[in-house]
Amino acid sequence: MRFRTKRKKRCIIACIAVVILGGMQFVPVQRNKSSGMSSSDFMNVYQVPDAIQNKLRVACYDCHSNNTRYSWYNNIQPVAWLLERHVSLGKAELDFSVWKDYSVRRKRTKLKSIISQIDEGAMPLSTYTLLHRDAVFSKEEKELVLEWLQQLRDSL
Template sequence: MKTVKIILLILLVAFVGIQFIPTESNQTDIVPVTDFLLVNNVPNNIKNKLQLSCYDCHSNNTKYPWYNKIQPVAWFLEEHIKDGKKELNFSEWGSLTIRRKTSKLRSIIKQIEGNKMPLDSYTLIHRDAKLSESEKKLLIEYMSDLKENLNN
C-alpha cells in the first residue's frame, strides 16, 4: 500500500510538473501580406471554410481549444501544427514560386478528394470543420481554377 502511494505521488508531481513546461503558441496578431486569403482575394464562403477547416494547422494562427492549457495535450497539438505547417502554410502562400504553388494546389485537391484532410481526429472534436460533399466540390473547383490560372 505504501509503494502504491509513492507511485501515485510521483505521478502527481510529474503531472503537475509538466504543466510548467512552456510550449510555443502558434498565434500572430497581424495577417501577413503573403496570406493565401489576401493574395488570392478569396470569396467569403470559401474563406470561412478554409479558416474553419484548415487554418488551425496550416497557418500561423491557431484557434486553440481550452484543453490546450493542459499538458501533454499542448505538446501533442504543437507537434501536429508543426507538421501541418511544414507541408503547407497558408500564411506564407505569397512567397512560394509558381512551381511550388502548383505542387501545393495539386496536393490540396488530392487531399480533399481522398477525404484525407481535414484529419478525422480533428473533425472528431471540431465537428464544424468537416467538409460536406458540396463543400468539397466547391473547394476543389476553386483550387483547380487557381491552379489553371497559375500556369497560364
C-alpha cells in the same frame, strides 16, 4: 486477497498517472499566433469567396498558418504538445501565411496536394476533427471548395 492487491495496484498506477499529467501542465509550450494576417497570406493573394475562406480557415489554418486559434483544451497537456507538433509539421509542408513567397511551380504542386488531401479526406487530420467538428467537410462544401481550388490551379 488477490482481488484486493489487484485493486491496490490499479490505485497506484492511477496515482502515478495523475502526478505525471499534473506535472506536465507546468511545461511551457510555444504559441503559434502572429498579430493579424500577413500580407503574403493566401487570402490576400487571391479574391477568395467568403464561403471558401471560412472553410479553409476553420479546417486548415490552425496547423497550416501563423494564426492558430487556441481553445481552452489546447492549454491542457498532452493536447497542447500534440497541437504544437501538428503545427510545426503542418507548416513545414504547407504554410498559407507565406503563400505569396512560394514560386508558381510550388504553388501548383501545393494546390494539387491540397486538392487531393481534401478529396481523399486525409485532411483535416482525424485526430483534429474529433474535437473540431466544424472542420469536417460536408459533401457540398467539399464540392464547392475543390471546384474553386481546381479553377485556381488551372489559372496558374
